[in-house]
Amino acid sequence: MSDMELFEFRDEPTEPSSPSDASPWTILSVEDDLNYQETLKFALRGFQVRDRAVHVLTANSASEAAVVISGHPEISVILLDVVMEDDDAGLRLVGTIRDVIGNESVRIILLTGQPGMAPCRDIMKEYDIDDYWNKSELTSEHLHTVVSANIRTWEQMSLLNQAKKGLQMVITASQVISSKTNLLSFTQTVLEEISHFIGSNSIICAQRIDGREPESIVVLAGTGRYGKMVGYSVQDFPDEDYFQLFQQVLNRKKHVFRDDCSIFYFSNIAIDSSEYAVLVNTPNRLTEHEVYLLRVFSENIKSGFTNVALYNRLSKLAYYDPLLSCHNRNWLIRELNGLSRQEIEQTQLVVVGIDQFNDISITFGDQFCCELLEAFYAAICRALPYRLVSRISKDCFAVLAQDYDDVSQAFFEALFNSPLRIRDAEHLISATIGVMKLADRPAKSGEETLDLLEGLIAEARVQGHAYISFVKTQDEHIAQRYALLSSLRGALHTDQLFIVLQPKIQLVDNRLVGFEALVRWRHPDGRIIAPEQFIHLAETSGLIHKLDEQVLEETCHAIHALQQVGINVPIAFNISSIELLQPGFFERMIALFKREHVDLPLLDMEITETGAISDYQRIKPYLTELVSQGMGVSIDDFGTGYSSLSHISGLTATTIKIDRSFIDRLDEGEVGEEMVNLIIRLSNYFGFTSVAEGIETENQRQKLIELGCQIGQGYLFSKPMTVDEAVSRYQLH
Known part of the structure; x- marks a missing residue:
């Protein structure tokens, strides 16, 4: 009897009887006899189970079927030829489905074209096979019955498995929280x-x-x-x-x-x-x-x-990263603390940090960053297949290695010179690598060791290096930075930071027209720490948000103190360019001013030229709105960053601040004067107010007046003073 005689063929219905919105049942035919497979597909064409159509996928070998099955978890029934490329191909595929792919619910029906080739009961049980039939016995009507029954069984099993998994999810969620x-x-x-x-x-x-x-x-x-x-x-x-x-x-x-x-x-x-x-x-x-x-x-x-x-579950949660399912910082610290003296002598720690991760997050979003971390982690694992990789912070990974050769600088340069594929596009991600032989580490605990190596990476980024290796002479400098960082964290919670005010003066008549708020840090030991020592540290450690927030609050308090004695002039405050580009920054700033009951015309936001231009189109609508409500926007350090003259016409600002480096050149002759004159003329042409910084001599003041500069600040008029000193000095005027 031929294959064609096994099935009764009927005309196809002109219209499908299953609802248009009902998804079809999916079954898979694994068969190397293409004629029989086409016959089988034809017999199932138009067949429905519970008003849902049956969709047939095909594969012509065991290896092809494994790929199809792994990509289609919705497959309910597999019609599997026992003998294909070799005699036991079908049984081996069953083992792959159950043990490798882990699909326990799909119904597997073995088909054999040779009488007597049906597997015995023991094999059926061992391989978890649900049914078998000789092809010669499988008529069209019988085929429909077998497929329908197994689809119904699969549906019931799937519902049970879903319920079981749902319950496991409830229990797991309860344990986690x-x-x-x-x-x-x-x-x-x-x-x-x-x-x-x-x-x-x-x-x-x-x-x-x-x-x-x-x-x-x-x-x-x-x-x-x-x-x-x-x-x-x-x-x-x-x-x-x-x-x-x-x-x-x-x-x-x-x-x-x-x-x-x-x-x-x-x-x-x-x-x-x-x-x-x-x-x-x-x-x-x-x-x-x-x-x-x-x-x-x-x-x-x-x-x-x-x-x-x-x-045990809670312990696992404590030592594993939830996104990547790899070891986390807690695990690595525990491992470092548990190393023997011999292991310390033979081991080095490598920390790899993704550069500009915050900027990537702002530009592409959190979901992209998750995919980036997954790709980055996979790249490290491929390069170091026998190493345990830990994620120790949002953008840093660490590897413990016992042989030094495979973690050399050349190795990592080769690793990260290849682009990562994310969302069907290639992205070249730069990274900074820090390497430390544990025998050289001065720190005793695992936490101190990681802090030290993260500090090393931060130092490398400041210096523009992509790779840095720890040597003992670096210990003191890094330790000082981290001691300062630790103190800064404490300072942000104990009111050690405060502002001082430097007056802005009308140059022609010495009239007070405003102040600039400058942050200072009074250390518990009595030292006053200058901003240049901790601002960059705050930016690289993620503390700049808290620092800027405190400066804004202190500025609002200063405005109220000055108003109480009749001083109603605006106070300028500086905003980090990193904070300026953070999502929601402007909304949070406006909310703070409303909470402190401060009118916008009494405020002036100073942003550096580099910060203003680097992503200007994104912040321009916010600046335009602030200016329209009366708030001042000053471009600080003008002329020291981007090609300022080509950008000045498009800036949404009220004031251009001439950097003190140009003011210093006023005493050097015509060249210095021409530079300042050009900035002032451009400022006047585009309707900006020009403010000169760092005026220290009467000669500088007079030349600025001659060149048309309206306002200045500097030691010639006053050093920065506390809010109380400003109130005492200017309430008499």
């Missing part, structure tokens, strides 16, 4: 998650600890309308009937089922003398599956935080 002693948080989360499964938003869990009195029954957790009952005795329950049910269940130690609700009893007396009753308020009686969910839930309550598995 709870601590070993926080039973309340654990129980509340599980109740909320279970409410999604059973369709009820009214679930309550009551606990009785070593007592039989009604007042000893306390609401442990609740969802929906019961959420406000947490911590109260069930005696306070608004529904007297439910209160009686709680008592009945806890005293009889049995479940109670009613049409409007169900209450489950669970005992944990052997562990902590506790009993639990879970009330589920539902319009219909709970199904067996819902009851099963609640039973498992009770086991989590009863044994959750004393369970060894939960403890």
Whole structure:
């Protein structure tokens, strides 16, 4: 009998009978006999199971099938030829499906074209094969029956697996967000998650600890309308009937089922003398599956935080990175602290940091950065397949290596000279690498070692190096930087930072027209630390946001202090270019001014020329809005950054500040004067106010007046002074 005789062929229906919005069932035919495969496909054309069409995928070899299966988890049934490229190809593919791909639910039906080739029962069981048929026995009608039955079985198994996975997700989520002693948080989360499964938003869990009195029954957790009952005795329950049910269940130690609700009893007396009753308020009686969910839930309550598995799970969470599923900083610190003396002598630590990660995040978004980190991590793992890679911060990875040759500078340069493929596009990512032989490290703890190496990378970036190796002579300098960084973190929380005010003076008549706020740091040992020593440190360590926020608050306070004595002049404040480009910066700044009740015309934001031009189109709408509301915008250090003359016509600003380096040249003759004259003329032409910085001599002041500069600041008029000194000095004028 030929293959064509096995099937009864019917005309195709002119219109599909399955709903247009119903997704088809997917089955896979794995067959090296192409004629038979086409015949089989034709027999299934137009066939439907429960008003859904059947879509047939094909593969002509075991290796091709493995690729198809891994890419199509929705496949419900596989019609698999036993003999293809070799006699056991079909059985080997079954092993791949079950053990390698891990697909336990797909239904596998073996087909053989040779009578007597059907596998024995032991092989069926060993390979988890669901059915087999001789091709000669598989008529069209029989084929439909077999496919339909197995699709239905797969659907039921899939639903069960989904329910099982859903429950596992509930338990895992509960474990993740709870601590070993926080039973309340654990129980509340599980109740909320279970409410999604059973369709009820009214679930309550009551606990009785070593007592039989009604007042000893306390609401442990609740969802929906019961959420406000947490911590109260069930005696306070608004529904007297439910209160009686709680008592009945806890005293009889049995479940109670009613049409409007169900209450489950669970005992944990052997562990902590506790009993639990879970009330589920539902319009219909709970199904067996819902009851099963609640039973498992009770086991989590009863044994959750004393369970060894939960403890292990929490430990894993403490030592693994959630995004990349690799070791994290805590793990690496533990490993470093546990190294023997011999291992220290043979090991070096390599830290690899992605350059300009914050800028990448701002430009491309958080999701892109997640994909970047995944690609970057994969590149390191490919290059060092036998090394344990840890993610130690948002943009840094670390590797422990025992042989030095494969972590050389040339190795990493070759590694990161190749672009990473992200979102179907190639991106060349630069990185900075720091290497330290652990035998040379002065630090004793793992945490200190990582801090030291991260400091080394920060130093390399400042110096423009992509690779740096630690030597003992660097220890003192890096240690000083990190000591200063540690002190800066403390300073931001203990009011050690303050502002001083430098007056801005009308040059022709010495009239006060404004101030510039300058940040200072009074160290606990009494030293005043200059901004150039800690501003860059704050920018590279991510502390600049907090620092700028404190400066803004202090500036607002200074404005109020000056207003109280009749001084109503604007105060300029400096904003880091890094902070300027952070998403939401302008919204947060405006919100702070509103909270402090400061009018925008009394404020002047100073941004450096480089910060203003580097991403000007993005910040221009914000600057335009601020200027329209009366706030000043000053371009600081003008002439020292980008090609200023080509950009000046497009700037949204009110003031150009002439850098002090140009003012110093006024005493050098005509060349210096011409530079300042050009800036002032351009400033006047485009409607900006010009402010000269760093005026120290009367000669400089007179030349600036002659050149048409309106305002100046510098030691000729006053050194920066405290707010109290400014109030005392200028309230008399």
